[in-house]
Amino acid sequence: METSLHQQLKQHYAGEGDQIEVRLGDYIIDVISGDELIEVQCASLSAIRDKIRDLLSSHTVRVVKPLAARKYLVRKKARGNKVLSARYSPTRQTWIDVFDELVHFVTVFPHESLILEIAMVELEEHRVPMKRKGWRKKDYRTTDRFLKEVTETRQLRTAHDLWDLLPETPTGQFTTAELAKAVKVPRWNAQKIAYCLRETGCIQLIGKRGKALLYEYSSPVCSQPKPKAA
Structure with missing residues (x-):
């Protein structure tokens, strides 16, 4: 309805x-x-x-x-x-x-x-x-x-617009725990944010820090939207 x-x-x-x-x-x-x-x-x-x-x-x-x-x-x-x-x-x-x-x-x-x-x-x-x-x-x-x-x-x-939604952003390499601290949200919420940023190309997975996944900002990719479908 x-x-x-x-x-x-x-x-x-x-x-x-x-x-x-x-x-x-x-x-x-x-x-x-x-x-x-x-x-x-x-x-x-x-x-x-x-x-x-x-x-x-x-x-x-x-x-x-x-x-x-x-x-x-x-x-x-x-x-x-x-x-x-x-x-x-x-x-x-x-x-x-x-x-x-x-x-x-x-x-x-x-x-x-x-x-x-x-x-x-x-x-x-x-x-x-x-x-x-x-x-x-x-x-x-x-x-x-x-x-x-x-x-x-x-x-x-663009994916960069998603990055700009964040009130604060982590610098350099970061985990979802550090993203959660920067944005002031629970870690489970930061994991959703990281998933969206990663899937849209705004951040990239570069390895691990201990058991935590490690990310970094990827600005060249981040500024480019997906091409129009043929």
């Missing part, structure tokens, strides 16, 4: 004269803006990986991935529209969170015809109570999400 957030972002990115929800071959395209296809992906990037790969063979594509910089939580009764509570979530996503998505998208990004645009948004999320069952940890179900504001955007075109 399409969320209000997805609908609103399509409207946000569609300019005057642009087409929304247009069939192109086997696919429905969110927005066609001149020669550019725009796909808004609120769910996992892995869900559109094959679609984007196909489209890149003959089109320029911009994939818009929203991250929740701030989230207003509205809890309602399961029936009716009565609001039980409303508050801002203490959890905020940052640019680093895009690496959680990129681990499923590095076979497509970077590409000379692809722009990956990260949109920091403030959104409102509506929830209704739900009983926990089995493995389920949540005691609620999200019914819809609404866009309040797009606060900032960044466009990623």
Whole structure:
């Protein structure tokens, strides 16, 4: 089911004269803006990986991935529209969170015809109570999400742009432990970041330090996106 957030972002990115929800071959395209296809992906990037790969063979594509910089939580009764509570979530996503998505998208990004645009948004999320069952940890179900504001955007075109997302970067040769310390994230998160940087050619594996894999920055490769498919 399409969320209000997805609908609103399509409207946000569609300019005057642009087409929304247009069939192109086997696919429905969110927005066609001149020669550019725009796909808004609120769910996992892995869900559109094959679609984007196909489209890149003959089109320029911009994939818009929203991250929740701030989230207003509205809890309602399961029936009716009565609001039980409303508050801002203490959890905020940052640019680093895009690496959680990129681990499923590095076979497509970077590409000379692809722009990956990260949109920091403030959104409102509506929830209704739900009983926990089995493995389920949540005691609620999200019914819809609404866009309040797009606060900032960044466009990623090359692997070097991924390196620039890091608030601090290790110098010289480094392990994922040192990357985690520089970026101020848990090591398991740094391992995801290192995987994305390695697969896109931004860093290269050069050996080991003890039992830890050792990496170094690879700027010449890092600045070059994958060539357009024939």
